[in-house]
Amino acid sequence: MTYFESYGPDRARxxxxxxxIHDPVSITESELGAWTEVRSGTRIDESAVGDYTYLMERVQLDYATVGKFGSVASDARLGPTNHPIDRPTAHHFTYRAAMYDMGEDDDSIFDxxxxxxxxxxxxxWIGHGATVLPGVEIGNGAVVGAGxxxxxxxxxxxVVAGVPAEPVRRRFPEEIAARIEATEWWDWDHETLAERLDAFRDIDRFLDEYAPDAAAVAQTDAD
Structure with missing residues (x-):
């Protein structure tokens, strides 16, 4: 579904x-997947949010794509808009000139x-108050620490944390992470997710029942 304006009244939990959508929010030229939730104070601009992902209060997305089953905590900001600091001034009157009755806008900055x-x-999972700068790519299953x-x-x-963010540890050993990623469970349909809920609560059971073994993953990578 594509949304071009702030959408809908508050709904049940x-x-x-x-x-x-929990108003007030601002959503422009963006897409929201199924089972998504957007909490109040959030702004989404030219972005896409995958199925089951939730954005807590005051999240800002600019030119960002968030995959399925994302968890974005309050006050996180993804893709904050850069100013052109190579100009004599970084102020936006140089590209939003019409606002100041100075001439036409400069669309090249928006491009x-x-x-x-x-x-x-x-x-x-992106923690409270985290900032992800333009041009960054975050892989499946990663965790970004608060701030x-x-x-x-x-x-x-x-798992990364700090300013600037640096790796802290792996969420799982590399072999286990590869097996989880190989299932591509985020593409399972709603009924399948519900049927396999107990396995999602137990990593060993999930790996035993649904993940290919390490040898199969290694062979797939080799191919």
Whole structure:
């Protein structure tokens, strides 16, 4: 579904395939997947939010794509808009000139911003107040600590924290992470997720029942 304006009144806390929006929010030229939730004070601009992902209060997305099953905490900001600091001034009157009755806007700046999108994979948790800078890619299963400033790409299933953000540890050993990622469970349909809920609560059971073994993953990578 594509949304071009702030959408809908507050809804009940129970979610549904339709996006759940808690006003006030601002959503422009963006897409929200099924079972998504957007809490109050959030702004989404030219971005896409995957199925089951939730955005807590005051999140800001600019030119960002967030995969499925994302968890984005309050006050996080993904893809904050850059100013052109190579000009005599960084102030936006040089590209939003019409606002100041100084002439036509400079669309090249908006194109420049759009060319530096943030890409976030599936099952990524972004902590409270974290900032992900333009052009960064975050892999599946990664975790970004509260208050972190992410200036470089984050490998899948890696926990990063700090300013600038640096790897702290792996969420799982590399072999286990590869087996989980190989299931591509985020693409399972709603009924399958519900049927396999107990396995999602037990990593050993999930690996035993649904993940290919390490040898099969290694062979797939080799092919």
């Amino acid at each position: 129970d979610l549904s395939p339709e996006p759940t 420049w911003r759009a060319d530096q999108p943030v890409t976030v994979g599936h099952d990524v 972190a400033v992410v200036a470089h790409d984050v490998e899948p299933y890696t």
